[in-house]
Every structure is written in C-alpha cells, then in structure tokens.
Amino acid sequence: MPEPYADAAVEPKTLPVDDFSSDDSTGFEGRSPWYLAWRRLRRNRVALAFLALFFLIVIFVLAAPLWATQVAHTGPDTTHTTEKITVDGKKKDVVSLDGQPIGPVWFGAAGKFFLGADGSLGRDEMVRLMYGGRISLFIGIVSALITTILAVVFGLLAGFYGGKLDSAIGAIMDVIWAFPVLLLGIALGTALSVGNGLQLGPITIPGNSIWIPILIIGFVYTPYMLRPIRGEVLGLREKEFVEAATAQGAGTLRIMFSELLPNLWSTIIVFFTLNIANNMLFESALSFLGAGVRPPTSSWGSMSSQGFTLLTSQPQLVTIPGLMILLTVLSLNVFGDGLRDALDPKSKITLRARGGQIEPEKAST
Amino acid sequence: MGPFIARRLVRMVLVLFAVSILVFLIFNVLPGGGTDAAARRIAGKNATPQLIANVRKDFGFDESLPQQYLTMMKQIFSGSLVSYQSQLNVMDQIKQGIPATFSLCIGAAIIWMAFGVLFGYLSAVHAGRLTDRGLTILALAGISLPVFWLASILIVYLSQKIPIFPNGDFVPFQDDPWQWLVHLILPWTTLAVLFVGFYSRVLRSNMLDVMDEDYVRAARAKGLGEHQVRTRHVLRNALIPIVTLFGLDFAAVIGGGAIITELIFNLNGVGQYAAQSIGNQDLPPIMAVTLFGAFFVVLFNTLVDVAYAYLDPRIRLGTSAELA
Secondary structure (H helix, E strand, O other): OHHHHHHHHHOOOOOOOOOOOOOOOOOOOOOOHHHHHHHHHHHOHHHHHHHHHHHHHHHHHHOHHHHHHHHHOOOOOOOOOOOEEEEOOEEEEOEOOOOOEOOOOOOOOOOOOOOOEOOOOOOEHHHHHHHHHHHHHHHHHHHHHHHHHHHHHHHHHHHHHOHHHHHHHHHHHHHHHHOOHHHHHHHHHHHHHHOOOEEEOOEEEOOOOOHHHHHHHHHHOHHHHHHHHHHHHHHHHOOHHHHHHHHOOOOHHHHHHHHHHHHHHHHHHHHHHHHHHHHHHHHHHHHHHOOOOOOOOOOHHHHHHHHHHHOOOOOHHHHHHHHHHHHHHHHHHHHHHHHHHHHOOOOOOEEEEOOOOEEEEOOOO | OHHHHHHHHHHHHHHHHHHHHHHHHHHHHOOOOOOOHHHHHHHOOOOOHHHHHHHHHHOOOOOOHHHHHHHHHHHHHOOOOEOOOOOOEHHHHHHHHHHHHHHHHHHHHHHHHHHHHHHHHHHHHOOOOHHHHHHHHHHHHHHHOOHHHHHHHHHHHHHHHOOOOOOOOOOOOOOOHHHHHHHHHHHHHHHHHHHHHHHHHHHHHHHHHHOOOHHHHHHHHOOOOHHHHHHHHHHHHHHHHHHHHHHHHHHHHHHHHOHHHHHHOOOOOHHHHHHHHHHOOOHHHHHHHHHHHHHHHHHHHHHHHHHHHHHOHHHHOOOHHHHO
C-alpha cells in the first residue's frame, strides 16, 4: 500500500524523544491503519454529509415522543375518526363522511395533523411517521447485527477448519442462495405469521412480533456476508502470524478470535453499514407486501402499504414514508461506500441487490 | 465438456432436492403455536375444523415426515394443488400469469442492461470527473429506492397528474402490440432502475481494472485509437463478469423479484398472484411460487454455467470451483 508512506512523507516526523511507544526507528511516526482510514474518510465530504443526514433521521425518530406529547397531543395509534380540528380558523373533519382523511395541514392546526391523517381511522400521520421510523431502523440494525454475528462465526469456522465443516456450511448456504431472497422472506414471513408464530422449545414468538421479520431478514442475508468472510479467512489462515501464534501454543479459539478476527474488522464494518441499508429496504418490501411487520406495529413499509389504497387522493401517504426510507438507505449506502474506500481502498466488496437481494462480490482477478 | 456438464447436472439435482426440502420445512414442519399448526396455516384464516381435517388428509399430516414430503411434492408437481380459500387450482393460476411476468422481466432486462452498460462506460471513461460523480450518485440513489415508492411516484406524476401512460394493467402482445408496449413502459422503468444502478457501478470498476492490463497498453502501443481501445479491448473484457451477473439477476427477477412491480401495476402476473395470496394469507400459492421460483433460478444458473464453460475453456478445466 503506497498511500501510508505517501502520508508519512508529507509530514516528516518530529521525533518525540520520550515516546517509546513509537517503535519505528526510521524517523516516521507509526500510524495505525484506523488512523489512516479516518484521515481518508475525513477528506470525503460527501460521505460525511450523508452520515450527518443519517444522524438527523435518527434524531427525528428519537424525537417521536416529544412531538407526540408536546406538539401533536396524540399517540401513533390514537384514532380521531369523528373529530374536527381547527385549521387556520376553519373547522374541518379529520375524516370526511366518505372516509377521506384530511391532507397535510402543516402548522395550520398548531402542529396537529402536520402531514394529515393516515386513513379512515384518522390517526396523525406525522406521529406515525416518527414512530414507524423507529421500527424500520430498529429492524434494520438488529437484523444486520444478527447477519453479522452468524456470518462471522460460521465464516470463521468454515474458513479456519475447512474440510467437512466447510463443505457442510457451504452446502447450506448454497441452498439459501438458490432462493430469490424476496420469495424466501415471503415464504417464511407468511408461514410464521399465519400460524401462531414460532415455537422453539421454551421460546414462543407470537405471529405479529417484530422479531419474526428481524430473524427472517437476519437469516436470509447470512450467505451473502458469510462467503466473503470465509474467503478472507482462507487467505489469512496461511499467513505467518497465524503460524507464529500456533508456534506459541495458541489454541484454535484464540487464533480465530484474537488473531484472525481483528483482520476482518474493516470488512465487517463496511458490510454491517451496507447491510443495515439493505435490510431496511428489504423490510419495507416485505411489509409493503404484508409479510413483514404486522398490526398494531407499523413501519415505514407497512404505512406505505396501508396508504397505497389512497394513492390517487392522498399520494403523500405513500410518498412520504417511502421518501424517508430512500433518504435513510441512501445515506447509509453513500456513507458505507466512503467507509469502504477509506478502510480498504483496494477492496472490491460491494453489496449488490439481486431482485431485491444483496450479493457481496469480490473482484475475481 | 461432457464431464463438466455431468458434474454440473449432479450438483444441480442435489441443490434442487435441498431447495425442495427447505420449502417443505418452511411450510409443513416449522413449529407454530398449538397443535395442527401446519394444517391450519395451509387451510388459511377462518378455516373450519372440517377444512383443517381435509388439509390434514390431503397433505398426509398423520404420516411420517418423508411420506409428507413426497405427498407435498406430488401435490405441487402434479398440478393438483388448490388454494383452500379460493378453491382455484394453483397451477392454472400460475400458468395464466406467465406471459405477463415474462413480458415485464424480459423488457426490463433489456433496458437495465443497455443503460447499465452505457452509464458504466461513461462513468469509467470520465472517472473522477463530474460526469462520473453525477452518475455515481444517481447509481447509489437507484439502488436505494424502494420499488413501491418509485412505482407510486411514476403513477402519480406520469399517469395521474400528466396522463401520458396508463397506470397499469397488462395487454397481451398478440392482442395489441402497441398497447402492450405503452402499458409496460412504467413497469419496465420501475424494475430496471435498481439494476441500472448496480450494473453501471460494477462495470465502472471492472473497466477501471481492465484499463491497467498489459494488453490494453499493447493495444495503445500498436497505435489503436482511444475509442477502439475502449470499446474493443476494455469494454469487451469488462463485460464478461456483467454477463454472469445478468444471468443470475434475470433468473431471480423472473423467479420472484418482480412481485411488487407486478402488484402495483396490476399486471396479473405470477408475482401478483403471489402478492395477493400474501394479502389473503393463502399459503398453497405461495408454496408453489416459492418452489418454482427457486427451481427456475437453479435451472437457469446451471444453463448459464454450461454456456459459459462452452465459451470459456478455463472454466471447465479446473478453475470451475470458483466460478461455477
């Protein structure tokens, strides 16, 4: 990697006399790869701007209770079917007699029904948008965590032990890989929720729990992350530092988790970021089709689905939750892209969708 | 070539078998709450005890698991599977949807390939400059769009506010080719945008890699013009991985990736059938569509692999493990 040296050459080192932690005798300051990555990332203004956008969205959804209690004075599930509100001095029905909800009134009613009502039940769309975002983000992040943990543990095992274990894990992944992801998600989502949920020994997850979509999404994307991690472990396993650790008498667990794992962090972090984005998109698709989150819980995807019946008269019920998904996913994708360039400028890891599914892809050289 | 095809076919059969096992596990074995969970799931919501008993009998839930597996596969492949809610034969419904699904997917595939290659090429040729940056942002936006959102926006703006295109429905090609085309423009666009984003990004990075190769320098050294070097040497070689991806993606889109597009534009394809069944919580159609979708993907991928091995001897001689 020429770049670290280039960096060091630009700023010749003023050698700190009392700093013995710097074990570099050439007169250059030793810099950790993380520091170098941070420097590269800092220069990428676009990536940082989109990271800021992501944080704004997080703040927006975290502020949900504040808006609900202080401004809108209603909850996400409170219905106002027969009520009237005063908009700019005029009384208006929240839901008209033919079932049409009121459109966005902005600040016409002091923040109440800022984005109008959500349908014939007359719930406050803005409040629902903020609370729904919490669900969307929560599902995206937790399912990405599940994918990451599964992929790292099984990827390490497969890559390190090789042989039969590797073939077995590989075969299972091949089968999951064969399914179009959306179909697999739908199959699991409907099978689990039409019945009374999932029963695994003492644990029962009811059919309308958000843990069902979380587990499904976490599960179906595992192969897409496991493969590149396994590939990397295969390469690392042959390196001298593993041999050195073995010579020192390190056990397999220690080699896997304290020698190999640190070398995988940059891949894991990039994947994790892109995975959250992808999972949110996938959750929205599942929920839009009715195979994701279920009432009474709602996410941006299920809000769009519900609003879709009113697309002609109240298009904002679909376009606004959809826009929130787009902004969140875009911010994570752009930031993840910058993060990848910063952490490992040479790597070619990308998450690619295939009919709504991602696929990690390493350059085949 | 013979041994390669044989090996590939054996693997295909194994994967098909495993896929069918997984479908069986999801629908028939997955532990749900209470007794008779699987039978109740398949019978659908508000099922009477009589109906549940019928499902138990049809799917052989009283028998051993291997026997149940065979019964389920027989139901699906013999075409006798019915939806217990609508009483309609699942196979007939799927067959009816096939023309619409293929029209949508083939058209979208042509569009995404054409624009993906065009944008990727422009992006690589202008790497680092404004065109490249603009296209990169567009590509990232393309892959971040929720499909239902894009479809809704297109309907609201290009069909309702400015009525240029119809807002959906499928017109069979043999009935009226012009209407077929007009009705499919918005669905094609919706489905293609995501892939245009990906393909342009992948092609861009492939092209940038290829540009460093020795044979590109050799082509320049022998005096070829820049345009010829780019199209005949760089683009051609950078397209190889794209063609593989295309095979995979095309299969995945036909095998179930176009569900939302079909639903929103009311195309009455296989995907819409699946989507409506989700809404009705009607499992037998989803069971069949999932199995056929996955089968189609596996078969198509095998076909692509064999075609590839035919075109590129390196694949059938040794390095196949990586690429197959």
